[in-house]
Amino acid sequence: MIYDLIEFQAFPFSYSLRFEDRVTLVRGDSATGKTFLYQMLEDLRMTKEYEAIRLFNYKTDNFHSSLAKMQKSFIVIDNADTILNEEDRKFINFEHSNQYMLFLRNCDGLNLSAGSFMVLCEKGKQITLEREIKF
Amino acid sequence: MIYIYTVKRDSEDWILRNDWYFNLYTCNQKFTEEEKSIVRKLDRAIVSDDMRIETKYGLGTVRNLSSGCKTCLNIIKNPGKTVSVEECGANVLDFVFQLDEIHIYMSRPERFHIREEVEICFNEKDIVFGRRGYENWWSEEYARRAESDL
Numbered sequence: 001m002i003y004d005l006i007e008f009q010a011f012p013f014s015y016s017l018r019f020e021d022r023v024t025l026v027r028g029d030s031a032t033g034k035t036f037l038y039q040m041l042e043d044l045r046m047t048k049e050y051e052a053i054r055l056f057n058y059k060t061d062n063f064h065s066s067l068a069k070m071q072k073s074f075i076v077i078d079n080a081d082t083i084l085n086e087e088d089r090k091f092i093n094f095e096h097s098n099q100y101m102l103f104l105r106n107c108d109g110l111n112l113s114a115g116s117f118m119v120l121c122e123k124g125k126q127i128t129l130e131r132e133i134k135f
Numbered sequence: 136m137i138y139i140y141t142v143k144r145d146s147e148d149w150i151l152r153n154d155w156y157f158n159l160y161t162c163n164q165k166f167t168e169e170e171k172s173i174v175r176k177l178d179r180a181i182v183s184d185d186m187r188i189e190t191k192y193g194l195g196t197v198r199n200l201s202s203g204c205k206t207c208l209n210i211i212k213n214p215g216k217t218v219s220v221e222e223c224g225a226n227v228l229d230f231v232f233q234l235d236e237i238h239i240y241m242s243r244p245e246r247f248h249i250r251e252e253v254e255i256c257f258n259e260k261d262i263v264f265g266r267r268g269y270e271n272w273w274s275e276e277y278a279r280r281a282e283s284d285l
Binding site: 027028029030031032033034035036058079081082105106108 | 151152153154155177178179192200201202203204219221222223224225226227242243245
């Protein structure tokens with residue numbers, strides 16, 4: 001894992017994101033703050049501590065070839081249902097040096113565990129990742 | 136009737152990139168009071184007359200709405216288009232399936248509420264009713280895909 005935990009303040013919110021698997025799908029209802037989180041990570045990645053973060057969304061030029069070059073990175077993909085193809089999904093499965101946080105609903109073709117399926121939860125002003133599948 | 140297409144088509148009449156289409160085209164049309172109330176319901180955002188929004192994250196423009204909310208507005212404001220709902224959460228799909236005479240693209244099922252009287256046409260041939268019909272159709276579809284090794 002590149003990061004077990006990502007923590008930062010985005011007033012009035014405080015984020016504490018704990019990861020359980022190399023691949024994390026952030027799902028749940030619309031309007032739970034996924035794209036807002038993505039925008040915060042754009043700034044966070046400019047810090048030394050979080051410089052391994054790499055961000056992709058539907059605006060990224062040459063997305064597929066850029067993704068295929070990634071190693072030892074914490075890769076965040078917004079709009080993943082729209083932009084991921086079969087080859088990208090294979091790359092995610094087999095490039096183990098990377099960790100992934102995907103804003104993605106369709107999990108076809110990905111090797112995942114119960115700890116991969118997460119939702120953003122807001123308690124007070126604290127935002128965390130919680131398992132979507134609870135046994 | 137809700138028309139669902141399960142195979143992606145590359146056509147000018149299809150909206151597959153909802154954020155992009157909304158930011159460039161849909162958001163340039165004025166919102167009706169009913170559409171503003173949809174935004175309030177789905178994103179808990181208040182839309183002003185000059186198309187700014189206020190949410191718990193702060194102030195912004197309608198371009199800062201969620202992808203799900205943008206998808207919903209793309210469907211309502213572009214009635215001739217087939218719109219992908221692949222990025223929509225259950226809260227948005229609950230609402231979308233209360234609309235009528237809409238065309239949407241979805242490649243897999245999602246769990247959400249559908250009223251029993253809702254008429255759904257899959258791929259311009261199979262007509263079913265309500266959540267039970269929807270779930271049965273997808274069960275059969277997955278059996279077909281397994282047979283075809285898809």
